[in-house]
Amino acid sequence: MKVLVAVKHAVDHNLKPFVDATTGQVDLSQARRVINPFDEISIEEAVRLKERGLVTEIVAVSIGGADAKDSLRHAYAMGADRALLVETDVRLQPLSVAKLLKVIVEREQPGLIFLGKQAVGEDYGQTGQMLAALLGVGLGTFASALQLKDGSVEVTREVDKGTQTISLQLPAVLTSDLRLNEPRFIKLPNLMMAKKKAIETLAAGELGIDLANRFTVIKSNEPPQKPGAVQLASVSELISTLRKAEVLQ
Amino acid sequence: MSILVLAELDGNKLKGLAAHVVSAATAWQKPIDLLVYGSQVEEAAKEAATLSGVARVLVAQADHFAHPLVEDVQDLVLSIAKEYDVIVSAHSVLGKSVIPAIAARLDVAPITDVVEIHAPSSYVRPEYAGNIFSHVENHQALQIVTVRNTAFRPVATDGNAEVVSISAPLSRAISNWIKEDLNHSDRPELGSARVVIAGGRSLGESFEALLSPIAEKLDAAIGATRACVDAGFAPNDLQVGQTGTLIAPDLYIAVGISGAMQHIAGIKDSKVVVAINHDPDAPIFKYADYGVIADLFTALPELDKALQ
Numbered sequence: 336m337k338v339l340v341a342v343k344h345a346v347d348h349n350l351k352p353f354v355d356a357t358t359g360q361v362d363l364s365q366a367r368r369v370i371n372p373f374d375e376i377s378i379e380e381a382v383r384l385k386e387r388g389l390v391t392e393i394v395a396v397s398i399g400g401a402d403a404k405d406s407l408r409h410a411y412a413m414g415a416d417r418a419l420l421v422e423t424d425v426r427l428q429p430l431s432v433a434k435l436l437k438v439i440v441e442r443e444q445p446g447l448i449f450l451g452k453q454a455v456g457e458d459y460g461q462t463g464q465m466l467a468a469l470l471g472v473g474l475g476t477f478a479s480a481l482q483l484k485d486g487s488v489e490v491t492r493e494v495d496k497g498t499q500t501i502s503l504q505l506p507a508v509l510t511s512d513l514r515l516n517e518p519r520f521i522k523l524p525n526l527m528m529a530k531k532k533a534i535e536t537l538a539a540g541e542l543g544i545d546l547a548n549r550f551t552v553i554k555s556n557e558p559p560q561k562p563g564a565v566q567l568a569s570v571s572e573l574i575s576t577l578r579k580a581e582v583l584q
Numbered sequence: 585m586s587i588l589v590l591a592e593l594d595g596n597k598l599k600g601l602a603a604h605v606v607s608a609a610t611a612w613q614k615p616i617d618l619l620v621y622g623s624q625v626e627e628a629a630k631e632a633a634t635l636s637g638v639a640r641v642l643v644a645q646a647d648h649f650a651h652p653l654v655e656d657v658q659d660l661v662l663s664i665a666k667e668y669d670v671i672v673s674a675h676s677v678l679g680k681s682v683i684p685a686i687a688a689r690l691d692v693a694p695i696t697d698v699v700e701i702h703a704p705s706s707y708v709r710p711e712y713a714g715n716i717f718s719h720v721e722n723h724q725a726l727q728i729v730t731v732r733n734t735a736f737r738p739v740a741t742d743g744n745a746e747v748v749s750i751s752a753p754l755s756r757a758i759s760n761w762i763k764e765d766l767n768h769s770d771r772p773e774l775g776s777a778r779v780v781i782a783g784g785r786s787l788g789e790s791f792e793a794l795l796s797p798i799a800e801k802l803d804a805a806i807g808a809t810r811a812c813v814d815a816g817f818a819p820n821d822l823q824v825g826q827t828g829t830l831i832a833p834d835l836y837i838a839v840g841i842s843g844a845m846q847h848i849a850g851i852k853d854s855k856v857v858v859a860i861n862h863d864p865d866a867p868i869f870k871y872a873d874y875g876v877i878a879d880l881f882t883a884l885p886e887l888d889k890a891l892q
């Protein structure tokens with residue numbers, strides 16, 4: 336069975352973003368980009384399935400600029416078999432990304448399709464759900480464990496007060512949650528090897544999809560900073576202060 | 585035209601989320617229909633009808649909604665969607681799963697995790713784990729939205745809406761519910777508790793023993809950091825933060841928590857934040873209103889005693 340993994344070249348989650356005062360927009364010009372952490376988890380899961388002989392081929396797909404090849408190389412270094420870049424210089428919104436991924440899914444015919452539960456940055460958390468709906472296939476969001484069966488997959492999902500297990504007919508779309516696995520550490524030789532591998536490139540504009548944005552971010556702002564804690568000498572002082580402030584009875 | 589709000593059930597009861605989502609939906613000042621679906625909906629429909637501002641409660645009862653699957657909820661909403669120009673849901677696990685799917689089938693981009701609504705088509709939503717707030721203008725005729733419930737005060741329960749039965753499409757049966765493992769606790773629910781006390785990984789094996797007596801005295805919910813959950817000291821439904829539960833209590837007490845960006849993202853709507861940490865430079869003190877620099881293993885028993 337073939338597995339397709341969507342990989343976003345996303346803003347590093349350790350980075351504290353800031354707003355450019357003149358444009359009123361988040362300044363990403365210097366922002367380091369890396370593979371979206373949830374997509375790294377997806378690749379890891381696909382590789383583990385392949386190591387257990389349940390999967391024959393792993394195709395990593397990214398939509399973005401030429402720099403997204405870095406994340407595809409990361410996928411190669413972890414064990415992906417093929418990488419595909421749908422190239423565009425425009426920052427696409429999730430609906431367009433889902434439509435482009437649908438084109439690739441129809442071409443590749445994977446049995447299982449992994450996306451991340453959200454991409455760090457805009458934190459939309461939409462693309463996987465949209466892709467499943469457009470394909471008319473089953474959807475398992477927030478996957479924290481899975482088990483392949485004959486023609487189906489059993490997915491354990493993180494829900495409000497615990498977990499839920501559902502079974503989906505294949506093909507199906509899953510969105511990876513943090514606890515699905517712990518991605519492996521990439522060894523340097525693997526990374527060197529990944530640099531030599533070919534990345535097939537398609538132009539996003541030539542796939543017959545309407546890529547127009549549906550909403551506009553007018554401006555962004557950073558939340559007001561708090562002044563910092565009033566330090567209290569002891570727990571008893573804390574309690575008397577909270578009582579005085581009528582936070583505690 | 586009017587507004588469709590999606591409700592959710594917890595067992596056969598209406599989830600408290602609905603009162604927040606209805607409150608958000610009043611921003612459009614148009615009639616609100618509240619959709620309730622389940623296998624036993626009578627009790628929830630009655631509760632829904634009392635929510636102030638709801639014009640009609642639409643009730644879809646079907647066996648397959650005992651454990652609603654995303655495809656089936658999609659099909660139900662799509663069967664009535666053309667009557668609405670706004671569709672709103674909570675940014676809950678179910679809302680997050682189902683709303684983008686519904687939107688995609690209507691060829692609409694949804695606006696998710698909204699914390700402010702400027703009707704008819706402008707929104708504020710957090711990005712970058714709550715470090716940025718973006719103002720979004722939606723250019724589409726149909727507005728499909730999920731709202732962060734903690735950002736909207738619940739409506740009152742003095743309403744008396746009309747209850748209307750609607751029929752549910754058949755289940756598509758491309759997926760099946762198998763089981764649920766839910767943690768039952770008598771404590772208040774994390775997402776709506778008035779007081780939350782949370783611990784980090786440094787509490788170790790004594791997490792529950794240290795926090796539960798205090799939680800009981802304060803009628804508080806207990807929360808944890810991801811590091812604490814990952815280390816196996818707390819169950820994962822206690823995780824507070826960007827990838828856990830978002831909370832908005834009147835009082836949040838963070839014990840042995842460093843204050844990582846992803847944790848802070850989940851507590852930003854708390855009214856008063858208290859931090860107890862032995863490291864004076866812990867980032868949590870930047871977000872806290874009150875701090876105590878102390879070893880938690882002595883501070884927590886002291887706190888417990890002082891509350892007696």
Ligand SMILES: Cc1cc2nc3c(=O)[nH]c(=O)nc-3n(C[C@H](O)[C@H](O)[C@H](O)COP(=O)(O)OP(=O)(O)OC[C@H]3O[C@@H](n4cnc5c(N)ncnc54)[C@H](O)[C@@H]3O)c2cc1C
Pocket residue numbers: 348372783784785786808809810811812823824825826827828839840841842843844845846847850860861862863866878879880881
């Ligand atoms: C994509 C992503 C999503 C994430 N989502 C979340 C999330 O939703 N929620 C979340 O919480 N984290 C999340 N994290 C993890 C987050 O970055 C931090 O690693 C985590 O919050 C740290 O937990 P901690 O404060 O328990 O541990 P640490 O960072 O190790 O901090 C321990 C703290 O305890 C203090 N301490 C130690 N011993 C004592 C003592 N005896 N007395 C008093 N104080 C003591 C230390 O001074 C320190 O400040 C996420 C990370 C990533 C990458």
Ligand SMILES: Nc1ncnc2c1ncn2[C@@H]1O[C@H](COP(=O)(O)O)[C@@H](O)[C@H]1O
Pocket residue numbers: 341342343344371373374396397398399429432449450451452453454455458459460461462463
């Ligand atoms: N430009 C992209 N290229 C490849 N995959 C993407 C892209 N954008 C989003 N995705 C996938 O969709 C998931 C959720 O993203 P989002 O809906 O933007 O939060 C990500 O974890 C990726 O798996």
